[in-house]
Amino acid sequence: MKRYFKYFNYSLLFTPLSITIIGIFVLYSIFKATGQPFFERQIVWLIVSLIAFFIFSILNYKFFLNLAPSLYVFLIVVLTFLILFGKKIAGTKSWIGVGGLGVQPSEFGKIVVILLIARIFKNYYKGALNFIDFFKAGLIVGVPALLVILGNDMGTAMTYSFILITLIFILGVRKNLLIFIVVGAILFSIGSWNFVLKDYQKKRIKVFLNPQSDPLGVGYHTIQSKITIGSGGISGKGFLKGTQKKLGFLPAQHTDFILSVYAEEFGFVGIIVLILLYTFLFYSIFRVAYVAEDISSLLLVGLILGQIFFQFLINILVSLGKLPVAGITLPLFSYGGSSLITVYSLLGIVEGVHISKYSRE
Amino acid sequence: MIFNTEYKRKILLQSNKRNLKLLFIFILFFIFLIFLFFWKIQVIDYEKYFLAAQRNIIRVERISPLRGLIKDSKGNIIADNRLSFDLIIPKENMISSKRKSTEKEIKEILNMLKKGDKYELKNMGTYYLVKEDIPLNIANFIFSNRREFRYVSIRVSPRRLYPLGESCSSFIGYIGEANLKEIRKFGLKTGDFVGKYGLERYYENELKGKAGYKVKVVNNLNILERIVREVPPVAGKTLTLSINLSLQKKVEEFMKEENLIGSTIVLNPKNGEILSLVTTPLFNPNLFTSYFSKKDWDKLVSTEGKPLINKAISGLYPAGSIFKLVVGLAGLEEGLINENTIVNCYGYKEIYNKIFHCWNAAGHGPMNITKAIEQSCDVYFYVLGKNLKIDLIEKYAKMLGLGKYTGIDLVGEKSGLVPSREWKFKRFHIKWFPGETISVAIGQGPLLVTPIQIAQLFSIIANRGFYFPPHLLKTRKNKKIFVKIKRENFEKIIKGMWLVVNGEKGTGRLAKLDGINVCGKTSTVQVISKETLKTKVKNKKDKRWLHHAWFGAFAPCESPEIVVVSMLEHAGGGGEVAAPLVRKVMKYYFNNIKENR
Known part of the structure; x- marks a missing residue:
């Protein structure tokens, strides 16, 4: 335990903690304006998340890597169970009730999938990814993602794909496989447009390309989000003083569009502070991966970095109106227990990797 | 073999780290891009979005003023005002999700009016005008049955009344809906009435009065949150004529x-x-005070002796x-x-x-x-x-x-x-x-x-x-x-x-x-x-x-x-x-x- 604190990387805990606390202030501001009590619950979730962080950082990550296959099986069972017997909450069958607070196994599933991928590729000495291994990874990510899609939660399913993308990034792919992936992705898009995407999802994409075509419908979100951000200006309207948030022009303001609320009240200056915090967090994670001595820990930390970063990127681009509404929250900042616990668990794993490297020396 | 594997492993680890570095550069690039986006939207286009946010919440409701009275030298009223009840629809009730219910209500009211079921929506800025000047009893019925008529509204506004009918039409002239030129000249709004001829025109500036307004803050459902400012309208001046x-x-x-x-x-x-x-x-100048059919106009214009001149x-x-x-x-x-x-x-x-x-x-x-x-x-x-x-x-x-x-x-x-x-x-x-x-x-x-x-x-x-x-x-x-x-x-x-x-x-x-x-x-x-x-x-x-x-x-x-x-x-x-x-x-x-x- 002494060693644990000796080698503890504080930036991996306090950077995300500052982000989450700022987020709680924003949730408080929303509470003041609308009476939605998300900030109180988020505090509870943060406490749970910190516990998860310490569990994952204290227990050796290798322990979890070994546990990964059985956890994966368990995940598939739970997700299948949910599709068959789960109740629909907020349009999706992905929730399990825990004493009034719901959790989404699909969120935790990302930890399991990342662990399993890192385990499988821990002895991957073959250079760039080949077809067979790519399919192996695709299958591991694809099965739970498909179950999540069946549970009607496209947003979360999309975050699963970030694992695959990051994997390709780190291991690299052979040229012909890259061509295959690009062609496959295009075919997949066309296929999903015709068979997978629901009408409302198609409409989102169509309206995204021309938001003014439906200013009070689907395009409304995008337009209102931009108005909210833009009207904040350089210094913002001041804490608790946002008008857009207050009068309910912004939808999903505690989840998908929480950054817009923040931007309205704290302005461009606030955005600089927040994004620099994220950047520092990404750098801290990157450092841990960069000094890794084996592929499995490099892969594990790298995948976690990719997971958090891509969620961050997509959420912000949606808020800015650069991407259609995707239903992806801002990690560490948005309201959401499962997501918060998941991200802190992942950061706990990174902390664990960091500590075990130095404690070995 | 072990050495070989170990060597390969090291090489690969190095190449993976190179890729990881690339990933991080990729991250930094996107973060820079995000800053640029925020800079554009919050700093460069700030004014535009600030105004849009204002428009989101501020609604200005205009209150029409009473037109000035016209009296003869003994104080007899020649031109007066009365209340008119207009059937209107707030614009937000015509969005696709509410349109059907709104149209159903309009049909029902038109049935009561027994004037056929054709109607035109006249764009008046924040609302549509369906029928002008509906009878008092029907306006009353709509008022007292707000539960049934949820989407239509009744707008009460003053309207010109010439209590003497034809008498004095020679110099009173007539009023009519302001055209674009008049809206600019007299500072009016679409749908306002303006003096077109005679005294009504010559003394338009004195008679028109000043519109009042209510500045309201509304929420995203257009429901009133609070009234920020209220300025009552100022009635036009009363004109006393030398006419006996x-x-x-x-x-x-x-x-x-x-x-x-x-x-x-x-x-x-x-x-x-x-x-x-x-x-x-x-x-009869009263013909001009509300909806005036083309038939009536043509008839008036073609009357022998040109009454309007x-x-x-x-x-x-x-x-x-x-x-x-x-x-x-x-x-x-x-x-x-x-x-x-x-x-x-x-x-x-x-x-x-x-x-x-x-x-x-x-x-x-x-x-x-x-x-x-x-x-x-x-x-x-x-x-x-x-x-x-x-x-x-x-x-x-x-x-x-x-x-x-x-x-x-x-x-x-x-x-x-x-x-x-x-x-x-x-x-x-x-x-x-x-x-x-x-x-x-x-x-x-x-x-x-x-x-x-x-x-x-x-x-x-x-x-x-x-x-x-x-x-x-x-x-x-x-x-x-x-x-x-x-x-x-x-x-x-x-x-x-x-x-x-x-x-x-x-x-x-x-x-x-x-x-x-x-x-x-x-x-x-x-x-x-x-x-x-x-x-x-x-x-x-x-x-x-x-x-x-x-x-x-x-x-x-x-x-x-x-x-x-x-x-x-x-x-x-x-x-x-x-x-x-x-x-x-x-x-x-x-x-x-x-x-x-």
Whole structure:
């Protein structure tokens, strides 16, 4: 335990903690304006998340890597169970009730999938990814993602794909496989447009390309989000003083569009502070991966970095109106227990990797 | 083998780290991009989004002001306001999700109105107008059944009401929905009513009042959060006119009784106040205060006698014999004639090798100026006109207010035309022929006047040399204007005018009143020459070929209180038709109005 604190990387805990606390202030501001009590619950979730962080950082990550296959099986069972017997909450069958607070196994599933991928590729000495291994990874990510899609939660399913993308990034792919992936992705898009995407999802994409075509419908979100951000200006309207948030022009303001609320009240200056915090967090994670001595820990930390970063990127681009509404929250900042616990668990794993490297020396 | 694997592992780890570094550079690049996006939206486009956020929450509701009242000199209301109930739909109730329910409610209400189920939505900014001016009982029903009628609304707004109907339409004019030009000129909003003609137009700025407004903050469902500011509307000013309503109504009645088309003006020469101004046919200005069908409009416009045109100020007519007063004054003032100057009338006169006929073919015999006015002898004025020449006639006509605006407080006044050498050359590029002066001397030729100019001319004569330009607004104080003609010359002309009414051979004897000295002058304007009527016209009985009848008068002669001028289109001889009408008006005035004043 002494060693644990000796080698503890504080930036991996306090950077995300500052982000989450700022987020709680924003949730408080929303509470003041609308009476939605998300900030109180988020505090509870943060406490749970910190516990998860310490569990994952204290227990050796290798322990979890070994546990990964059985956890994966368990995940598939739970997700299948949910599709068959789960109740629909907020349009999706992905929730399990825990004493009034719901959790989404699909969120935790990302930890399991990342662990399993890192385990499988821990002895991957073959250079760039080949077809067979790519399919192996695709299958591991694809099965739970498909179950999540069946549970009607496209947003979360999309975050699963970030694992695959990051994997390709780190291991690299052979040229012909890259061509295959690009062609496959295009075919997949066309296929999903015709068979997978629901009408409302198609409409989102169509309206995204021309938001003014439906200013009070689907395009409304995008337009209102931009108005909210833009009207904040350089210094913002001041804490608790946002008008857009207050009068309910912004939808999903505690989840998908929480950054817009923040931007309205704290302005461009606030955005600089927040994004620099994220950047520092990404750098801290990157450092841990960069000094890794084996592929499995490099892969594990790298995948976690990719997971958090891509969620961050997509959420912000949606808020800015650069991407259609995707239903992806801002990690560490948005309201959401499962997501918060998941991200802190992942950061706990990174902390664990960091500590075990130095404690070995 | 182990070494080989270990070596490979190291190499691969290095390459993976290189990739990882690339990933991090990729991350930094996107973070930089995100900063740029925020910079653009929050710093560069800040103003745009700030205004959009304002628009999101601020709704400004306009409160229409009451239009100013118009009253006669005794305080009787001529133009009033009433409440109108308009069926409207707030715009947010027409978005796709609510449209069906809204349309169902509209249909239901239209059924109650029994006016067919076709309707048009008129875009009024924040709402659509469905039906204007729905009956009170239906508006009430909608109000009291708010649960059933959730999407439609009733807007209560003031509307113009003319309680007298047709009466006074001659000078009141009418209102109508403001067009783009008027919206800009008077600072109005779409759908506002604006004075289009008559007093309603001339005093638009005074009458329109100032709209009030409520600034409301609403939420995303357009539900009121709070009222930020409320400014009540300011009603337009009340206009008190010099019009005497009972006289006005009486004159209207006199003219309607005999189906006369034309104008009658009664004014007080001592201050220029118009006591009554009637132009027939009358129309009902209430027609213009709400929805006005094209059919009604077409009907009104095609009515014989053009009711929508104020002929008292925009009707251009030859002056005829009334102009002899002007020529006579010019002759006396210039010293070309005096009361002893005699001209013999043989029923015609040859001037510049052309025969000019007197209206009395038998001839009037020896004429001096007073007799020539009494009997309206053309020959006397042919000779005088020849001596004066066009330049002096023009000078005096203009001095006496002809050929220029009187400046009456109504819109659409015409200036008329006093011919001159300059005018002729500009208009036709040829010089003036002396022969033309001869017809101008008896008020024919290109000379054109309006009835209001003649009424003003009669005030000048009645006052013996000064006048106040005519006006309708009681409080409008016009300057006293002097005319440089000697009083004695006016007296000579007035003597002739007295004879017109009271002399043995006067042309206007039908205007004579017992106990009051009336002075006047007749004028009969041929609209077609006798030869043309004989040879070229088929239906000789057609009213269109009848003469225009003028009669102007003032009384009492010694100290005139009123001037009455009547101009009747295609009615016959001035002495036969117009003089009796003027007599009736004067009689009514002296019996009923004078004591009350």
